[in-house]
Amino acid sequence: MKRAIITSALPYANGEIHLGHVASTYLPADITTRFLKMAGTEAYYICASDDYGTPILIQAEKEKMTPEEYVKIWNKRDYEDFTAFGIGFDFFYRTSSPENVVFVQDTFKKLMENGHIYEQEIIQFYCKFDKKFLPDRYVVGRCPYCKAEEQYSDLCEKCGRVPQEIEDPKCSICKNPPTKEKTKHYFFKLKNFVNELNQWLEADSHLQKDVKKYVQNWIKDGLVDWDITRDITWGVPIPLEEAKGQVFYGWFDNHLAYISSALKFLDSKGINGKEFWNSSDIYHFIGKDIVYHHYLFLPAMRFGIKKEYKLPDYIPTRGHLMLQSKKISKSRNWYIGLKDFLQNYPADYLRFYLTMITPYSQDDLNFDWDEFAARINSELIGNIGNFVNRALGFTKKSTGGIIPSADNLDPADLEAQGKIKNLAGEITPLMEENHLDRALKKILEFSAHFNQYFQKKEPWKGGPGTNNCIFISVNAVHSIAVSLFPFLPESSQKIWSQLGLSGKVSEQKWSSMSDLLVQKGHTLGEPSPLFKKVEAADIQAHKSKLGQ
Numbered sequence: 001m002k003r004a005i006i007t008s009a010l011p012y013a014n015g016e017i018h019l020g021h022v023a024s025t026y027l028p029a030d031i032t033t034r035f036l037k038m039a040g041t042e043a044y045y046i047c048a049s050d051d052y053g054t055p056i057l058i059q060a061e062k063e064k065m066t067p068e069e070y071v072k073i074w075n076k077r078d079y080e081d082f083t084a085f086g087i088g089f090d091f092f093y094r095t096s097s098p099e100n101v102v103f104v105q106d107t108f109k110k111l112m113e114n115g116h117i118y119e120q121e122i123i124q125f126y127c128k129f130d131k132k133f134l135p136d137r138y139v140v141g142r143c144p145y146c147k148a149e150e151q152y153s154d155l156c157e158k159c160g161r162v163p164q165e166i167e168d169p170k171c172s173i174c175k176n177p178p179t180k181e182k183t184k185h186y187f188f189k190l191k192n193f194v195n196e197l198n199q200w201l202e203a204d205s206h207l208q209k210d211v212k213k214y215v216q217n218w219i220k221d222g223l224v225d226w227d228i229t230r231d232i233t234w235g236v237p238i239p240l241e242e243a244k245g246q247v248f249y250g251w252f253d254n255h256l257a258y259i260s261s262a263l264k265f266l267d268s269k270g271i272n273g274k275e276f277w278n279s280s281d282i283y284h285f286i287g288k289d290i291v292y293h294h295y296l297f298l299p300a301m302r303f304g305i306k307k308e309y310k311l312p313d314y315i316p317t318r319g320h321l322m323l324q325s326k327k328i329s330k331s332r333n334w335y336i337g338l339k340d341f342l343q344n345y346p347a348d349y350l351r352f353y354l355t356m357i358t359p360y361s362q363d364d365l366n367f368d369w370d371e372f373a374a375r376i377n378s379e380l381i382g383n384i385g386n387f388v389n390r391a392l393g394f395t396k397k398s399t400g401g402i403i404p405s406a407d408n409l410d411p412a413d414l415e416a417q418g419k420i421k422n423l424a425g426e427i428t429p430l431m432e433e434n435h436l437d438r439a440l441k442k443i444l445e446f447s448a449h450f451n452q453y454f455q456k457k458e459p460w461k462g463g464p465g466t467n468n469c470i471f472i473s474v475n476a477v478h479s480i481a482v483s484l485f486p487f488l489p490e491s492s493q494k495i496w497s498q499l500g501l502s503g504k505v506s507e508q509k510w511s512s513m514s515d516l517l518v519q520k521g522h523t524l525g526e527p528s529p530l531f532k533k534v535e536a537a538d539i540q541a542h543k544s545k546l547g548q
Contacts, residue, residue, distance in 0.1 A: 006045045010049060012056075033088065041281075099264045123181070187229075188300070190296065204313070228252040287319070348491045351487060360437070387447050392477060501525075
């Protein structure tokens with residue numbers, strides 16, 4: 001049996017999940033996991049809240065909480081919001097777990113033993129007004145590469161690079177220019193791994209070509225050794241007496257939580273976690289803003305511990321979500337919180353729309369309220385919902401829901417039957433290649449064909465081909481229920497129940513979508529409309545709230 005571990009970039013435990021978070025990272029990972037499980041892979045979706053770092057320390061101080069109290073609140077809230085959206089984590093943990101702390105410290109010791117860590121006295125920003133060293137997000141300024149203003153010192157959100165030193169720095173607390181003071185930090189020798197990184201990038205055919213190309217350009221421009229120390233109190237303590245009071249940089253520890261959380265979960269199930277990790281396909285779903293960390297820091301660290309844990313096979317990377325063609329900004333209230341959205345519309349509406357507009361590329365995408373309404377009403381309701389309701393509703397009305405036999409198939413029947421038998425073969429390669437939007441569009445094409453087939457056959461006239469039309473159409477609904485499950489799990493299960501089938505769709509074989517399994521004599525459940533129309537007045541109200 002094939003094995004897989006799927007992870008997503010860890011949600012930062014510092015505020016609510018919004019639509020921009022789920023589009024590129026969590027939804028594609030969830031769809032992929034559901035597909036893999038149905039296709040017979042022993043797959044687990046592992047995630048954790050990212051609990052450490054300067055922003056959390058700043059916010060906890062503002063809210064008069066300890067960092068531990070603060071991240072506990074957001075770990076719980078984030079998990080609840082993801083669950084409401086149908087994100088089916090097999091395990092959701094935290095980077096501040098005792099298991100991750102030990103794992104990170106052990107990894108550091110191994111890197112040190114292998115000669116990849118050194119100590120160096122550096123000049124660090126220091127704020128005389130706030131009387132503290134200013135790592136990471138305590139400092140904002142201009143990116144030295146793309147010249148974008150108001151960027152953090154540890155990551156330019158515009159170009160995705162990690163600045164060696166930010167230009168025109170200011171303290172993010174008091175906005176005064178900081179001074180510079182001496183402190184001792186530990187560095188990871190990223191430059192040691194140029195050859196290994198290039199070889200890995202060249203050899204791994206599963207990595208996106210466009211992403212690989214500019215990572216290779218970064219390497220060509222010259223890598224800089226990585227400062228992994230922070231002079232703050234909140235983080236994984238550096239396990240050396242001489243480094244007392246210092247912690248690891250959050251990016252040193254957080255992606256190691258992919259491994260430590262997986263080990264925790266697998267070992268609790270009686271599975272050898274390390275062996276499972278190293279014999280699995282490893283997926284890390286990310287947004288394009290953290291390519292640098294996942295294509296350079298993460299593999300280099302695993303090279304540094306002699307590939308004790310295998311490198312990822314896939315790093316599916318997608319672009320940022322815009323909102324009404326403008327960059328999402330929580331400070332300007334130009335965003336939609338996931339929890340707020342789900343109070344107005346079913347999770348499957350959002351899953352459908354986001355999948356349809358999110359290609360497997362780094363191109364940015366755009367959430368548009370009017371387009372959302374149009375796609376739900378015309379494609380989800382007008383196409384899929386319409387066909388399912390017509391086919392099942394007519395069968396219930398005309399035969400009492402009992403499936404008749406099919407014989408003497410005419411050319412239209414044979415073509416329709418062929419569509420069913422070919423569906424798995426058409427969709428599976430797209431799912432395997434992570435072209436989830438294209439796969440969902442194939443399901444829409446399939447449903448559209450059967451809407452036309454049903455209309456042309458005119459079974460309501462009771463002609464000689466009526467039984468064939470009912471039999472084939474109901475089996476097409478079965479195909480839709482199975483193929484749609486990774487994308488729209490709740491709606492898929494509703495279709496399954498209306499078909500009068502027992503158990504869960506998730507328990508079905510993926511390939512069964514191409515089998516005519518609803519046989520003569522089977523009795524349907526109770527058909528009812530799957531979806532409710534999105535009203536224009538409601539959309540206008542949602543649009544008017546933006547930026548207020």
